[in-house]
Amino acid sequence: MNSSHFVAKRYCGWLIVAAIVLASYIGCKTQAGSPGSGAGKLTVLDPRGQPSGKFGRRGAAGAGMMAIFNPDTHPTISRDELVPLRMAPRLASLDNKTIYLVDTGFAGAKEFLEELQAWFKKNMPSVKTVLQIKSGNAFVDSPELWVELKKKADGVIFGVGG
Amino acid sequence: MEGEYGVPTAPIVTARFAEYVKRDGLSHGMNLRWSFPPYPVAWVSRETLREYVNGKDPVTGVKLTTEIIDALTKPLTEAEKNPEIPKKPKRPRLLDQDSEANLHQLFLRNGWTDGLPIVLPTEERVAEMLTGTEHDPQEVVGMMSVTTHEEMKEYTVERVAVNAVMAGARPEHLPVILAIASTQHPAMPSSTGSYGSMVIVNGPVAKTIGMNSGVGAMGPFNYANSVIGRAWTLMSINFGDARAGDTFMATIGNGLSFTNQCCAENEGKSPWKPFHVRHGFKASESTVSIFRGWNVSTLGLGTTNSLLQGMKTFGSFGFTFVADPLAAKALKAEGWDDPDQLSKGLVEKSKSPFLRPEGINFVVVGGETNPIVHTTDYVYYKTAPVDKWIPKSGIKLDKTPLRMPAYRECEDELCILGRKK
Numbered sequence: 001m002n003s004s005h006f007v008a009k010r011y012c013g014w015l016i017v018a019a020i021v022l023a024s025y026i027g028c029k030t031q032a033g034s035p036g037s038g039a040g041k042l043t044v045l046d047p048r049g050q051p052s053g054k055f056g057r058r059g060a061a062g063a064g065m066m067a068i069f070n071p072d073t074h075p076t077i078s079r080d081e082l083v084p085l086r087m088a089p090r091l092a093s094l095d096n097k098t099i100y101l102v103d104t105g106f107a108g109a110k111e112f113l114e115e116l117q118a119w120f121k122k123n124m125p126s127v128k129t130v131l132q133i134k135s136g137n138a139f140v141d142s143p144e145l146w147v148e149l150k151k152k153a154d155g156v157i158f159g160v161g162g
Numbered sequence: 163m164e165g166e167y168g169v170p171t172a173p174i175v176t177a178r179f180a181e182y183v184k185r186d187g188l189s190h191g192m193n194l195r196w197s198f199p200p201y202p203v204a205w206v207s208r209e210t211l212r213e214y215v216n217g218k219d220p221v222t223g224v225k226l227t228t229e230i231i232d233a234l235t236k237p238l239t240e241a242e243k244n245p246e247i248p249k250k251p252k253r254p255r256l257l258d259q260d261s262e263a264n265l266h267q268l269f270l271r272n273g274w275t276d277g278l279p280i281v282l283p284t285e286e287r288v289a290e291m292l293t294g295t296e297h298d299p300q301e302v303v304g305m306m307s308v309t310t311h312e313e314m315k316e317y318t319v320e321r322v323a324v325n326a327v328m329a330g331a332r333p334e335h336l337p338v339i340l341a342i343a344s345t346q347h348p349a350m351p352s353s354t355g356s357y358g359s360m361v362i363v364n365g366p367v368a369k370t371i372g373m374n375s376g377v378g379a380m381g382p383f384n385y386a387n388s389v390i391g392r393a394w395t396l397m398s399i400n401f402g403d404a405r406a407g408d409t410f411m412a413t414i415g416n417g418l419s420f421t422n423q424c425c426a427e428n429e430g431k432s433p434w435k436p437f438h439v440r441h442g443f444k445a446s447e448s449t450v451s452i453f454r455g456w457n458v459s460t461l462g463l464g465t466t467n468s469l470l471q472g473m474k475t476f477g478s479f480g481f482t483f484v485a486d487p488l489a490a491k492a493l494k495a496e497g498w499d500d501p502d503q504l505s506k507g508l509v510e511k512s513k514s515p516f517l518r519p520e521g522i523n524f525v526v527v528g529g530e531t532n533p534i535v536h537t538t539d540y541v542y543y544k545t546a547p548v549d550k551w552i553p554k555s556g557i558k559l560d561k562t563p564l565r566m567p568a569y570r571e572c573e574d575e576l577c578i579l580g581r582k583k
Contacts, residue, residue, distance in 0.1 A: 040261055041259040041260055041261055042259065042260065042261070042262055042265060042282060042284055043256055043257075043259050043284065043285055044256070044257050044265055044282050044283050044284050044285075045255060045256060045257070045283045045284075045285065045288050045320070045321075045324045046253050046254055046255060046256065046257055046321075046324070047269075047274050047283060047321065047324045047325055047328060047396070047400045048253050048274065048315065048321075048400045048401075048403075049253075049305070049306065049314075049315025049316055049317045049321060049400060049401035049402075049403070050252055050253055050315060050316045050317070050321075051249075051250040051251075051252065051253075051313055051315065051316070052305040052313060052314045052315060052316035053313070054305060054313065054314045055189075055190060055311060055312065055313050055314070056307060056309070056310045056311045056312070056314065057311065066541065068310045069310070069351050069353070069454075070347075070543060071304075071306070071345070071346040071347060072543070072544065074310070076314070079247065079249070079313075082190060082191065082247055083165070083191075084190075084191030084192075084245035084246060084247055085164055085165050085190070085191055085192040085193065085194075085245055086164065086165045086245070087164045087165070087170075087193065087238055087242050087243070087245075088163070088164045088165075088167075088168045088169055088170045088171070089168070089170070089238070090170050090234060090235050090236060090237055090238060091170060091234055091235050092235065093235055094231060094234060094235060099234070106203070106204070107203075107204035107205065108202065108203035108204035108205065108206065108211070109203065111203075111208065111211055112174075112199070112203050112211050112214065112215070115208065115211045115212050115214075115215045116215050116227075116230075118212075119215050119216070119227055123227070139310065146163065146166075146167060149163060149167065149169055150163075150167040150168075150169060153169055154169070154170075155169065155170045155171065155172070155234040156163055156169055156170075156171045156172070157171070157172045157173075157174065157230060157234075158171060158172070158173045158174065159173065159174030159175070160174045160175065160176060160199065160203045161173070161174070161175035161176065161179060161183065162175050162176030162178060162179050162201055162202065162203055162204075162354075
């Protein structure tokens with residue numbers, strides 16, 4: 001083997017190594033895919049919806065139970081109309097007060113409230129409790145009941161959701 | 163009661179819903195004083211309820227009755243006196259760049275998928291998906307929520323396209339997916355019961371995009387049926403904000419929710435007018451119709467008595483029968499030339515004071531392997547047009563549209579009966 005053969009073989013080897021490196025680099029670029037992205041990185045879009053400023057609210061009195069599960073009949077209220085809830089002043093104590101226990105219509109609520117009523121009778125006998133079943137279903141307004149509560153109740157226990 | 167009537171209240175909800183009601187209230191600026199007994203309250207003994215009343219709130223560790231009394235008597239805090247409604251920030255259009263593997267993890271970890279692999283919605287893929295319609299990508303399609311009171315999420319044509327890409331859909335499917343999105347119905351509203359939903363596609367679009375209305379139409383045998391149904395679920399998760407145990411409270415969940423029950427009506431084999439025509443559309447128009455309920459029984463036969471038996475078993479206030487064409491033909495042979503007439507007949511025969519003819523619906527689906535009827539207690543909600551979302555040049559089909567193996571139709575009915583008439 002003469003020296004020119006040796007030099008040619010040596011350079012040929014380097015060329016092959018360079019070609020492999022270049023090919024793998026191009027391969028990586030191709031896999032990275034999206035133009036404009038960093039090497040190996042993708043840009044994807046956010047799949048989530050945007051806050052709409054619209055909230056669902058309870059159904060009108062007399063509406064069917066499923067009315068709020070239908071976007072065509074479910075009443076909404078916009079953020080601008082929504083007023084933060086001002087809580088009512090609290091009672092100094094429950095002594096001699098009338099407390100309504102309102103069954104909102106979920107299964108087991110009436111029985112639970114009856115037990116709670118029994119507890120008041122035994123442990124706080126001066127408290128007058130009235131068990132009231134809410135009219136309509138759990139998801140609709142009951143304006144006549146609210147008026148009655150305003151007139152007769154010092155406080156209201158609502159339950160039992162779940 | 164609190165704000166308008168000035169009466170102090172103590173609301174009670176079971177501990178399982180503690181996070182749900184607290185977050186729901188705060189998003190409206192309602193600092194209610196909740197008490198949380200253990201759960202369940204329904205169908206447990208009196209002794210158990212008494213123990214709940216005498217015991218502690220498992221969330222706060224405070225004696226339940228003390229908590230209820232405090233709710234009515236403890237003076238208001240400054241935060242309670244000055245409630246605020248927090249404003250949720252707008253979401254970005256693009257997410258931070260990352261590797262494919264990390265983005266898949268991000269979507270999974272954030273609960274933006276159904277748990278199955280998705281196609282990542284890159285800008286290129288979403289842009290390609292948007293060629294399926296001529297509507298402005300930023301046009302608002304609607305808003306949705308799986309809850310009844312939380313802030314609804316608004317979505318544009320582009321965000322629908324993002325979810326369509328994730329579901330594995332192609333531009334040809336986008337008009338149908340947009341039509342579903344336009345109904346604003348989540349496939350999975352939050353209820354402790356586990357809803358199932360169904361979407362029936364009518365009109366020429368079904369054939370153009372290769373939907374199945376025949377053998378196995380509601381099973382995993384058709385690309386269009388699967389990805390359109392799946393896109394509805396992904397939209398319900400991402401637009402409806404469905405998060406299990408947080409906003410979504412179906413205690414068991416429903417396997418039908420992965421792709422819903424999504425197929426075309428078998429208009430060619432039905433002896434009746436197509437469903438959408440019976441609801442005011444022309445046969446030449448394409449539509450989606452939305453149904454929802456809880457119960458599905460897949461083994462009924464197409465006779466009037468069998469339908470009545472199914473109704474009696476479910477005892478619901480609404481029904482949708484999914485009838486194989488053979489069953490529909492058998493019902494027609496019994497004298498029911500028109501499904502509306504049949505609905506009236508079933509109400510009369512059932513003698514139920516709660517049923518109305520418009521609450522009993524029929525769609526014809528199936529490949530005539532037997533006169534089977536699926537009885538469902540699904541309520542029909544609405545039909546929405548697909549055509550408004552289709553480009554003027556027509557459905558944007560791929561050069562070689564992706565299609566799964568199609569079942570063999572028996573045009574002469576010989577392969578069904580195995581003999582000549």
